[in-house]
Amino acid sequence: MTELTKLSLADARKGLKDKSFTALELTEAYIGAIDAANDKLNAYVATTPDQARDMAKASDAKLAKGEAGLLEGIPLGVKDLFATKGVHTQAASHILDGFKPEYESTVTANLWRDGAVMLGKLNMDEFAMGSSNETSYYGSVINPFRAEGSNANLVPGGSSGGSASAVAAWLCAGATATDTGGSIRQPAAFTGTVGIKPTYGRCSRWGTVAFASSLDQAGPIARTVEDAALMLQSMSGFDVKDSTSVDLAVPDFAAAVERGVKGLTIGVPREYRMDGMPSEIEALWNQGLEWLKAEGATVKDISLPHTKYALPAYYIVAPAEASSNLARYDGVKYGLRVSGKDITDLYELTRAAGFGREVKRRIMIGTYVLSAGYFDAYYVKAQKVRTLIKKDFEDAFNAGVDAVLTPATPSAAFAIGDEALAADPVAMYLNDVFTVTVNMAGLPGIAVPAGKDGKGLPLGLQLIGKPFDEETLFAAARVIEKSTGTDFSPTRWW
Template sequence: MTDLTSMTIAEAKAGLASKSFTSLELTDAHLAAIEAARSLNAFVLETPDQARAMARAIDAKIAKGEGGPLAGIPLGIKDLFATKDVRTTACSKILGNFVPPYESTVTSQLWRDGAVMLGKLNNDEFAMGSSNETSCFGPVVNPWRREGSNTTLVPGGSSGGSASAVAALLCMGATATDTGGSIRQPAAFTATVGVKPTYGRCSRWGIVAFASSLDQAGPIARTTRDAAILMRSMAGHDPKDTTSVDRAVPDYEAAIGKSVKGMKIGIPKEYRLDGMPAEIEKLWAEGAAWLKAAGAELVEVSLPHTKYALPAYYIVAPAEASSNLARYDGVRYGLRVPGRSIGELYENTRAEGFGDEVRRRVMIGTYVLSAGYYDAYYLRAQKVRTLIKKDFEDCFAKGVSAILTPATPSAAFGVGEKGGADPVEMYLNDIFTVTVNMAGLPGIAVPAGKDAQGLPLGLQLIGRPFDEETLFSLGEVVEQAAGRFTPQRWW
């Protein structure tokens, strides 16, 4: 049965259609894999009974020829997505054992199309983190290890559970969210494919909010094709989300294998950072050469406001977080720590319920929004954001189809290695990804090589608004040239 877990979604769909195996068999194989891999701490809640019930129901539909585009495919769901009657905590103590009476739009669309839920995946608390070490359920472990070393590595964050579970073959794909790189950075750290769609492409309704103008749901999968298959089900207009865009959802899978001949690929000079590791520079050059060999044209482009993106992001995102997290007051749901007054109840609940990183960001956000500092910080950051967006618009206006950059400044690092004394050290992991969120653009991270210690490295492609199809076509070129990598099983 273990062979069933090593298939891609595309292969599993073909196998289910030809009746080579059932969804129940596929689901059981993944449930067994999850059970054997609890040391990775990727899942915070396993739902085997529900998974088997869903699989049986799908098998009955497949038998009648009624299966949807994801019929029988077992998925993991990031614990930021509300799942009806299934605990959803955002991996924070403050939500306690919250069980939503409703389903997020993205997950409801996956179930509509026949997918099976294996359980809820670990993430950084409220999606605030770049290593999946801030979760109240403890850190997620990356299934990859440095050659000749047993050091426990992080899978990246905030969607670390999603990336780790997909890389370790515990689920065929996973939902994730990206506010400043939380899909693309973990994908790069685990040799998986991660897509951050255009802002507004996937509904945010029913997803626990971090920074509302930046958050976007997307898939993490094993291949570019699998990501395209998942994305088609996840995307779409939702009247319940005012930021959701009313545009037809294309068949993303049809873009896989399309010619990239004649496409202009921008190489931004501002992404060549001082002290950037030589292996990242080499990988970037290799990726550019692969695209050129496939017929694309390489052009140097300038994104002059890139250097301001990270500081501006760490003003905008905490400001929105402090506003969004004001609802966790211990009164209506979640954790409640009593106090002698309503003020004390709020203070006690938040002090005990929020972790260090969440408290830090709420404090920063409250500060930059306060009277006397709003103009100096928040307003200025929003102006910078407009300039960052214009940089990209200027590039695309010159006929550039997509922009190629590294996905991360390094390979995965060890648990506890970064950010202890200096939080900014951790924030620097998002240096190549935050511009995409600030501009609301789509981005994809594709595995492209390994570092000297045998750890995976990824490349990022940034596209024009609502042109994810071009990213899938280009991503497939990189994937085919680089080959696929899987971690050696040690867990």
Template sequence: MTDLTALTIADARDKLKAKEFTARELTDGYLSAIDAANETFNAYVAVTGDKAREMATASDARLAAGQAGPLEGIPLGIKDLFATEGVHTQACSHILDKFEPRYESTVTANLWADGAVMLGKLNMDEFAMGSSNETSFYGPVVNPWRRTNSNMKLVPGGSSGGSAAAVAARLCAGATATDTGGSIRQPAAFTGTVGIKPTYGRCSRWGTVAFASSLDQAGPIARDVRDAAILLKSMASMDAKDTTSVDRPVPDYEAAIGRSVKGLRIGIPREYRVEGMAPEIETFWQRGIAMLRDAGAEIVDVSLPHTKYALPAYYIVAPAEASSNLARYDGVRYGLRVEGRNVEQMYENTRASGFGREVKRRIMIGTYVLSAGYYDAYYLQAQKVRTLIKRDFETAFADGVDAFLTPATPSAAFGIGDEDLAADPVAMYLNDIFTVTVNMAGLPGIAVPAGLSVEGTPLGLQLIGRPFDEETLFSTASVIEQAAGRFEPERWW
């Protein structure tokens, strides 16, 4: 039998229905891969082997009875931000020590209802705050990709680094992830995988640990565009438990794969040519433009003038919301508790010990910009900028632009423990320069591999679409995927 972990979700789905192997065999294949390689990559913080086998056995029964769901028997990894009933859910933070919720997030409940199998919980930046997966309480995740002729350990991106690394290293068939400012698209670009942040409101946020509630959105990371479409179809839903969930039918995203892009108007925003961007990013951007033009799309230059304010505005809005959301972690009801002389000192001790450095930094920034005397000068102004960013996109869409093509990241994956980035938080934040506008405007965005850098590591392109028009992103991304080819790391582990 061939290596079952090499199969895409689409291939595994079809072969399971054809009874070429069982869901239990597929699951055992992934569990063996995790057992052999997770110590190398640190992608999983909890492996749920017994639960996975139990779910796979139930899938085999449904397959035998002809009652297979859309994801029947497909083994998935789940980012540690999603609540999974009775299973480790800590947002990779010490402050949620030993927390196992008594409820299931809507997104994961949707996946289990469609027959998916849970392999375990995936590593991530603490509370999704980071661009390298180095802020996790459980340590950094290692990217399966290496530079040519180098053994340097590279970051997989963040915050969904565990999800991206596990998919790239074949430690799961696909993974859930979340994106607040680029946390799906940047890791996907760094690992040669496909990641889509859907429109805000497309996937329920209920049961997902909040970072910045007006920006957070769940989405999948997968090996190719088709697999991402299959996963998003199951993840997305209207949910009465989430007031920001939008009551719109969920399309058959997979049907959009292979659809012609002839006549589509693809906008190339001039503001995305930024200082310090690696020259090869421009080269790959031009290649992407040529790919879409060759497929019949019309390429138009556009201006999104408020893009230059997006990153500073984001790093006011997001920490402000984080400061509010993370106030609930106090050591009283669940998670870590560090005793003190009184309740107030217990709060202080618990939060001082429980939160990591980056989370503390963002809480402090957020508390500052929300404080009396600074709210109008910072938070209110940032929200006004956000409105202008959204208006820029709306103007372009009104002028007939169907989607935008931009770089996904300003560089390829960098080394774990990079001293320049460690010493300068702003330099790390610049990794989100191409992605934060999408979250600020609530739009869908997809990262698709475009090729390999001069160092032999993946580079990705980003497509940004109209609200709730993920189908156009899937059809357009599949054109780039077909032209650029698919990329997998050379196995060294």
């Protein structure tokens, strides 16, 4: 029989239902895999094996009674941004040292309601600020993929790098993640996994540590399109505790996966054909379009004229909101406290010791653009640009486009400690060039593995959809998934 940890989430559900194995056996297999691999991959910052076993036993009891929930007995990893009651929740930051909340995030509560099993908390860029998972207080996450003929460690992408690495390396059946500017889709592309950022408001943000409140959205990273659909179905739903949560019924996302793309119009934005784009990325994009056309879709060139302003506008809006959100971390009520001669000194010393370099950089940028004399010139103008970006997409959808196809990233995964990127933060920010528009416009976007580069590393394509039309994205992504005919499993070295 296939190793239990190598089953897709959907196949694991079927095996549990057919009584081919128990939820406890499945959970034990994942606990063993984590114990064997985590020292090398650094995907988990905290594990909860005893809690996982108790949850699995409860699932076996429900399965025996025929009372299984949507994800009954399925072992999942949780990004360290989601509050989990009584369990390490630190956003991979030293400033939240020792914090264990007395409450559960809505997203994780929904998963446990549906029978999922928690394996532990996953590593990430500190406060979700990063594109490589190198800013974590707990150290860099390692991508399970390596370039052919090389032993060099690669980044898994960020900020949800622990989620992507754990899913790709068979250390959980699926994982929660968050996406503020590409933090689900970029890591998914770098690790040969599927990641969807749903429409803003589809998943509750309550109990999720905030980075930029108007951009943050939870979503899953999984091994297949169907797995991602099943997870999103459980994670979604209206929540009265979140004023940005939208009161819409959650569709049967899994039922839409095999719907196909016949009759759909796929937009191709000319502004995404960047100067200097690697030929491999261009070829992959064209191949994706051919696959969709072969299944009955029509391809249409479109213009999203304000795309070139998206990245600079994003890096004003996101740090501004971060500087406001992170003001609450002061060493007074919870987390790290570094004592000083007075309260102001306590604030300064705690923040200096508790926040990492990238977080400090973004707080300073955000505080600057919100300061007197600069607010209108930067933050207000960036919000106006954001409105124009959103209108670009609305115009395309109103002109008959059902979804937009673009590359997910400008390259495959790069080396940990890349000197050029370490020396130039702006170069690192450019990893989000294809993804930030989706957050700025509040739209759904999915990354699906579509090919490999010349060194055997995964490359992904991105589909962008209409608001609350994740079903079309799942259907189109499934067409690409079936058309690739490629195994996106890493060669085990850990």
